[in-house]
Amino acid sequence: xxxxxxxxxxxxxxxxxxxxxxxxxxxxxxxxxxxxxxxxxxxxxxxxxxxxxxxxxxxxxxxxxxxxxxxxxxxxxxxxxxxxxxxxxxxxxxxxxxxxxxxxxxxxxxxxxx
Amino acid sequence: xxxxxxxxxxxxxxxxxxxxxxxxxxxxxxxxxxxxxxxxxxxxxxxxxxxxxxxxxxxxxxxxxxxxxxxxxxxxxxxxxxxxxxxxxxxxxxxxxxxxxxxxxxxxxx
Numbered sequence: 001x002x003x004x005x006x007x008x009x010x011x012x013x014x015x016x017x018x019x020x021x022x023x024x025x026x027x028x029x030x031x032x033x034x035x036x037x038x039x040x041x042x043x044x045x046x047x048x049x050x051x052x053x054x055x056x057x058x059x060x061x062x063x064x065x066x067x068x069x070x071x072x073x074x075x076x077x078x079x080x081x082x083x084x085x086x087x088x089x090x091x092x093x094x095x096x097x098x099x100x101x102x103x104x105x106x107x108x109x110x111x112x113x114x
Numbered sequence: 115x116x117x118x119x120x121x122x123x124x125x126x127x128x129x130x131x132x133x134x135x136x137x138x139x140x141x142x143x144x145x146x147x148x149x150x151x152x153x154x155x156x157x158x159x160x161x162x163x164x165x166x167x168x169x170x171x172x173x174x175x176x177x178x179x180x181x182x183x184x185x186x187x188x189x190x191x192x193x194x195x196x197x198x199x200x201x202x203x204x205x206x207x208x209x210x211x212x213x214x215x216x217x218x219x220x221x222x223x224x
Contacts (some may be wrong), residue, residue, distance in 0.1 A: 042214045105157040
């Protein structure tokens, strides 16, 4: 199984600022995903982070608000820009095993915007 | 647009009882996942179901998939308190991204 780490694990940020979340995987993977889980809710896919190309965003999410980088096959970052209290959520990165179809999730970053 | 619906959304049950969580999805898919989430924690993978009629079991949990009915079930046998958590099903419409159900918050009382 893949071991995924995220930094920071939690943060409290002021309205209007930006936060970059890092995701590191212990093995090379083709596709990485970023999900958001709002308080008491299910998970919603933000975007698919592709190595060597632009991220693919889901409906309702835009690059200006959630820029993503994927510089190599083990690392990705998600930035939450110009934050508002509505951005308070848990942000999780996820990877898929190329061999077993298992999809693994990182420990999450708990973001609170005041 | 793929929709995934779970029921019930909340379930309170007594230890020792059996129960089933249902997961319906709206369009054909080739993968169905079950996850467990404890409060304040990330998601733990329970099962991956890849074909019609697939059945997987781990301890007191058993998951099955009927692709023709677009239905998966997660059956809990002789529940114990440690199984209290939120359970999510998720369906893959292709390209390996997942659409999640709303989650079922399960509370097992002694």
